[in-house]
Amino acid sequence: MTSATGANIKRLRKERGWSQARLARETCRAAGISGDPIGRQEISRYEVGKRTPREWLPFIAQALGVAVQALREPAKPAVPPLPTLADFLPDGDPLSPLKARSGRQVDAAKVADIQKRVHGLRLADDFLAGGDLIRPALRELRAVVKLYREGKHTSEVGRELLRQIGELAQIAGWIASDAGQHEEAERIYRLGISAAKQAEDNTLAGNLAGSLAYQMANTGREAEGLILAQAALHGAGAQAPPKARALYLDRVAWAHTKAGGAENEQQAMRALGEASEALDTHDQGESPAYLYWVNIGELRVMESRVYTELHRPLRAVPLLRDVLTGYDATHTREIALYLSWLAVALLDANEPEEAASVAERVITLSSEITSERTAQRVNLLLHRLQKYADVPKVSALLAGHQAA
Structure with a gap:
C-alpha cells in the first residue's frame, strides 16, 4: 500500500464522520463477515502506512462508497480558496472617496474603456461558469472601486464610475452565486445597490436588487426574496425601461412560485403575464445595454420553470x-x-x-x-x-x- 492510499482512507473516513472502529465494522459488514477480523488498530495501521490491506481494500472501498482506484490514486492538490470581496476592497466605506486623491485624472474615455471591459465580462458569463470567472470579476471590481476612490474626476465622471461599479457588482454577484459563494454574492450585490443609488440610477438599482432577490428565493429565504423582488419592481417605477420591467416581473413571478401556496401561484401567473406585456412594448423605449439578453425566449424559460416548480x-x-x-x-x-x-x-x-x-x-x-x-x-x-x-x-x- 502506498502512503497515498492510507491518506485517502483517512480522508474519506473523516469526511463521513466515522471513527476508525466504525470503519472497521463497516468493512467487515461489506465483506459479509461476522465478528471483528479487523479492528480499530488495523485501520490505524492502514492509514499510517504500516500495513497493506491487500484483500481488504475492495471491502474498505465498498464501505466508504468509492471505487478501489479512488483509494489508490494520490490526492489532488488542494484548490486555493476563492477570493472574497473583502480581499479586494479597503476597510470602512468602500465607496467613500479619499480626501487626498493621489491617483490619476479619470476622464470620459477611461469610463468608456471600463464599460467595454464590464460588457466583455458579461459576455464571458454566457460561455463560462462562475468558478472560472470569479477571480477576474473581483479583480475588475476592485480596480474600478479603487479608481473611483483614489482618482481625480468630475462629478459627472464620478457618477459614471458609480454606474460601472453597480454593473460590475451585478455580474460579479451573479458569478459568485454561480460559484456557490452566496454570502459573498450578497455582499457584492449590496455594494452595487449602494453604488447605483448614489449614481441615482433606479433601473440599475432594481436590477441588482432583483438579482439578490432571485438568489434569496433559491437559497431558502423565500419570504425575503419575495419582498425584495417586489421592492425592486416598485422602486424602479412605471417609467422603467420595458426590458427592465419585464425582468423585474419575471423575478417577482419566480419569488411567488418559490414562496408556495395558492395565492402566490396566482400572483406568479399574473406577474408572468405582465412581464410579456412589458416586453411587447420594448420598441417604445430604450433599455440599458446590460439587458441585451432579456427577450421573449428568456421569458418563456421562466414561464416553463414556474410550471415545472x-x-x-x-x-x-x-x-x-x-x-x-x-x-x-x-x-x-x-x-x-x-x-x-x-x-x-x-x-x-x-x-x-x-x-x-x-x-x-x-x-x-x-x-x-x-x-x-x-x-x-x-x-x-x-x-x-x-x-x-x-x-x-x-x-x-x-x-x-x-x-x-
Missing part, C-alpha cells in the same frame, strides 16, 4: 422543448439548467425513461463546467430518479453515476 408538466414540457430547440449550443450552463427542468417535468409526467435520457445529458454537460447551480440540479435529479430505480434505463444511469 408548480408540477404542471403538460405546460412545462412543450415550452422547454421549444426553447431548447433554438438555444445557442455554446451556452453550456444554461442548456444544462434548462434540460434539468425538462427532466423534472418529465418525471412529473411519469416518463422516467425519457427523463433519464435527458438527465444523462445534464450530467455530461455539468461535468464540463464549474457551476454550483448545475451541480445542485444534478443532485436534485439523481434524488428524484431514485423513485424509479426499478426502471432499467434509470437503474443504469444511477449505477453509472455512482461508479463514476
